[in-house]
Amino acid sequence: MVGVEEVRHLAHLARIGMKEEELRLYTEQINEILTYFNMLDELDIGNDIEPYRMSREYKAMRDDIPVAFSAGNALSNAKNVKGRFIKAPKMG
Secondary structure, eight states: OOOHHHHHHHHHHHHHOOHHHHHHHHHHHHHHHHHHHHHHOOOOOTTTTTOOOTTTTSSSSSSOOOOOOOHHHHHOOOOOOEEEEOOOOOOO
C-alpha cells in the first residue's frame, strides 16, 4: 500500500502543490485502486479464456493512396509564400 509520504514525494516530483487534506484523499484513492488491482491478480481465469486480440483482417487505417498536387494548389493554404516556396522564420 501507498503512504502519505510517498504521495507527497510524487507530488513534489511532479511540481504539484498539495494540502494535507488532498494528500490524505489521494492516498486513500490510490490505495483503493491498488486494492482492485490486487483483487484482479487473485482471479483464477484458467486457460479457458484467450486474451483479446484484434483480428489481423481488421484494418484500422485506410490504404495510402498518393494524390498529386500542383505547386499552386499545394501552396494555396500557406500563409507566407515567396515564389514557389513557403517562407519560414530562420532557425537557430
